[in-house]
Amino acid sequence: MVRDGISAVSGTLEERLQRLTVESLRNLCRVQKVPVGAELPKRDLVRHVMRTVRRQAAEQFCAELEAQQLAEDARKGLRYAQGELTLLVDPASTRDDVRALFAPPGSSREDRHKVGFAKPTQKSIRTWCDCIESTKRGAFCAHQMALLIRCLSAELFDLDEWYGPMTAEVRSFLLEQVYRQMLRRKRR
Numbered sequence: 001m002v003r004d005g006i007s008a009v010s011g012t013l014e015e016r017l018q019r020l021t022v023e024s025l026r027n028l029c030r031v032q033k034v035p036v037g038a039e040l041p042k043r044d045l046v047r048h049v050m051r052t053v054r055r056q057a058a059e060q061f062c063a064e065l066e067a068q069q070l071a072e073d074a075r076k077g078l079r080y081a082q083g084e085l086t087l088l089v090d091p092a093s094t095r096d097d098v099r100a101l102f103a104p105p106g107s108s109r110e111d112r113h114k115v116g117f118a119k120p121t122q123k124s125i126r127t128w129c130d131c132i133e134s135t136k137r138g139a140f141c142a143h144q145m146a147l148l149i150r151c152l153s154a155e156l157f158d159l160d161e162w163y164g165p166m167t168a169e170v171r172s173f174l175l176e177q178v179y180r181q182m183l184r185r186k187r188r
Contacts, residue, residue: 011138013055016062017046019137025049028061067167070140074170077145078177081153087146095119095157100150102129102143115143117151117164125163140165149174153181 017025025045029036034052036045049058080086080102090099099116115129128134133141148164151157152174159174 013059013062014046014050015138016066017049017058018042019139020062020065024065028053028058031061032057066165067169070145070165070167070170071173073140073142073145074149074173076142077147077149080142080146081149082181087143087150089147089150089154093151093156095161098147098151098156100147102131102146113143115147117144117147119163123163127164149178152178 011019020028022042022045025042026036028049029052032053034049036048040048083104086102086104088101088103090101093099096119097116098118099114102113102115104111113129113131115131116127118126120126127140127144129141129143131141131143133139134144144164148162152159159171159178
């Protein structure tokens, strides 16, 4: 499941570098003591990093930033998951196909996102969200994290069955938060 760092990271190193900001790519070059032109467009900067930075260093840098982003998305996702009106889970959802609409109260059409998970096989999961972060950057977003938290707290499936992005830190955070939510529900 969770190895060193983040598990289930999708994409090649080049795709992972494409998800980074220009500032992050420049920081990677600076840390690795690799000179970089000031006006390189992002596409050329990614190619420059691929040619000049050691692969292992670039992969480790990506993994650290991805882990930080996943932790931030877990915190945001928890806030979203706690709002009954924010995340509307399709009542027809099953363990193998979960669909929801992220719709904050008073939101415009642009702020509403379809989000979901599908388990095509026993040991894989396909996730999607139509928000910009997910569609443009290919990242696991806070909307997807909110749906994961909602599914865990509703006992739709167990975290041991999750084959999407995860770190040990986020896993511990989720288990603690979901356990708290379940205890609160039982006390009512």
